[in-house]
Amino acid sequence: MRVLVDPRRCALHGDCTVTAPAVFEIRDDSASSVVRMPEPPRALRAAVEEAARNCPTRAIRIED
Amino acid sequence: MSPETIAAARAALFDPDVFKHGDPAKFGLPLDAYAVLREHDPCFLQEFDNPMLRERAWVVTRHEDVSAIDRDAESWSFAGGPFLLRFPFLDLAHPLGKPSLLTTDQPDAGRQRSTMNRGFTPARVAQLEERFRRYAREIVDEALEVGTFNFVRQVAHTMPMEALGDVLGVPAEDRERFFGWVDTLASPFDERVTPSLEVALAANQALMDYAMELGGKRREGGESDVISELARANAAGRISDAELAGNVGVLASGAAESTRSALSHGMHQLLRKPEQMAWLRERASDVPLSAVHEMVRISTPFAQFARFATRDTELHGQSIHKGDCVLIHMASANFDPAAIDRPDELDLARDPGLHVSFGRGPHACLGKHVAALEMKVLLEELLRRTKEIVPAGPMSYGRCFITRPVFDLPVTLVPA
Numbered sequence: 466m467r468v469l470v471d472p473r474r475c476a477l478h479g480d481c482t483v484t485a486p487a488v489f490e491i492r493d494d495s496a497s498s499v500v501r502m503p504e505p506p507r508a509l510r511a512a513v514e515e516a517a518r519n520c521p522t523r524a525i526r527i528e529d
Numbered sequence: 530m531s532p533e534t535i536a537a538a539r540a541a542l543f544d545p546d547v548f549k550h551g552d553p554a555k556f557g558l559p560l561d562a563y564a565v566l567r568e569h570d571p572c573f574l575q576e577f578d579n580p581m582l583r584e585r586a587w588v589v590t591r592h593e594d595v596s597a598i599d600r601d602a603e604s605w606s607f608a609g610g611p612f613l614l615r616f617p618f619l620d621l622a623h624p625l626g627k628p629s630l631l632t633t634d635q636p637d638a639g640r641q642r643s644t645m646n647r648g649f650t651p652a653r654v655a656q657l658e659e660r661f662r663r664y665a666r667e668i669v670d671e672a673l674e675v676g677t678f679n680f681v682r683q684v685a686h687t688m689p690m691e692a693l694g695d696v697l698g699v700p701a702e703d704r705e706r707f708f709g710w711v712d713t714l715a716s717p718f719d720e721r722v723t724p725s726l727e728v729a730l731a732a733n734q735a736l737m738d739y740a741m742e743l744g745g746k747r748r749e750g751g752e753s754d755v756i757s758e759l760a761r762a763n764a765a766g767r768i769s770d771a772e773l774a775g776n777v778g779v780l781a782s783g784a785a786e787s788t789r790s791a792l793s794h795g796m797h798q799l800l801r802k803p804e805q806m807a808w809l810r811e812r813a814s815d816v817p818l819s820a821v822h823e824m825v826r827i828s829t830p831f832a833q834f835a836r837f838a839t840r841d842t843e844l845h846g847q848s849i850h851k852g853d854c855v856l857i858h859m860a861s862a863n864f865d866p867a868a869i870d871r872p873d874e875l876d877l878a879r880d881p882g883l884h885v886s887f888g889r890g891p892h893a894c895l896g897k898h899v900a901a902l903e904m905k906v907l908l909e910e911l912l913r914r915t916k917e918i919v920p921a922g923p924m925s926y927g928r929c930f931i932t933r934p935v936f937d938l939p940v941t942l943v944p945a
Contacts, residue, residue: 476639477646478893483818484882491650519882521600521893 472497474524481516538562549928563861590861592868600890605836627775644762665910689788698754740777787830793935795824813912822881
């Protein structure tokens with residue numbers, strides 16, 4: 466599994482950093498959510514899928 | 530299902546007295562009417578004969594449809610404003626109308642949002658916890674001293690006013706009147722709050738004047754609050770003067786009343802459900818996010834939002850034309866059993882990701898993480914410092930079908 470955030474779509478809603486904090490992060494200077502763990506382990510899959518499903522701007526993509 | 534039953538269900542959604550006399554066992558909402566409409570009449574055209582409201586709107590009640598429309602900002606525009614009610618400052622056809630995040634589509638909505646959203650990210654909001662906790666402690670200190678009081682005014686009103694005042698950068702001495710103007714605007718059907726249309730218009734004017742004045746003062750400073758960020762974006766030419774005023778109005782109106790409603794409905798239901806109160810008390814050292822979200826679900830501080838079709842379309846056999854207003858009914862969606870298991874029960878452990886109160890699309894509530902933290906911190910302080918919270922008289926709801934005020938919730942605190 467590979468996780469990508471489209472910085473043109475992301476509007477810093479930040480829900481992904483609450484749902485999967487190990488994978489997504491918004492730093493004070495970042496213009497979009499940052500993927501800090503691009504290839505998360507299987508155990509985090511459900512949380513990442515939930516983050517992608519609920520992203521208000523559909524900015525998260527998962528590639529297998 | 531008889532036509533009379535369906536007509537009665539439709540009427541219940543927009544009758545302020547139905548809400549004023551709501552049944553506490555049903556969270557004060559016409560849940561039976563929602564169920565009838567979701568099943569038999571999931572998209573209908575409603576006419577309104579009231580100059581404060583839009584003339585007509587399609588009403589959509591199923592969770593699936595509400596979510597789909599909310600998430601699809603290309604097919605469903607914000608340009609006509611977000612509410613059934615024509616708030617003057619959100620109505621671009623009104624002399625007091627100002628453009629803002631809530632009257633704008635892409636790319637303008639993104640440009641405006643990007644001037645404010647940094648102050649609302651979870652990481653930035655988490656840094657506010659100690660300040661929020663200090664406010665919560667002071668509020669609980671004072672409440673314990675008074676002993677018996679109206680929870681809505683004494684506690685639920687004060688917490689968001691102080692916390693949001695901090696985030697927005699409204700000076701402490703101005704907060705009561707700043708948020709007071711919004712209260713006057715937001716309750717046009719309740720004479721106890723808004724005695725006349727003139728009073729509401731005066732409040733609207735005062736809010737816009739104050740927004741311009743405060744924005745003007747903050748253009749130069751280095752403060753990190755949201756109004757200062759807006760003011761600097763204004764000084765740099767990234768947003769107009771009118772957008773500065775409009776967005777300060779939006780921040781004020783989205784902030785205080787909604788959190789107050791969620792806390793008040795939440796506390797009221799906890800008083801009715803001792804097993805849920807006990808569950809929460811066991812977790813008072815770290816109130817789970819699920820509990821906060823369940824309170825936001827059952828309160829649904831904004832019962833419905835407006836959108837405008839950007840093209841002709843069809844929904845459940847109804848022909849919706851480009852420009853038509855559609856009301857996505859958040860309160861009905863939040864109690865749709867097709868999306869939420871046993872929706873009529875308060876369940877503080879429920880999956881927090883299902884309700885639609887904050888919105889689920891690109892226009893989702895900017896302050897949702899602030900609201901969640903405020904509520905969590907206040908509940909923690911309140912539960913830790915009390916042995917028991919008991920009803921101290923009859924409660925009453927506000928008279929409105931758009932926002933969801935609790936008017937009176939008398940309680941007595943028993944200190945820990």
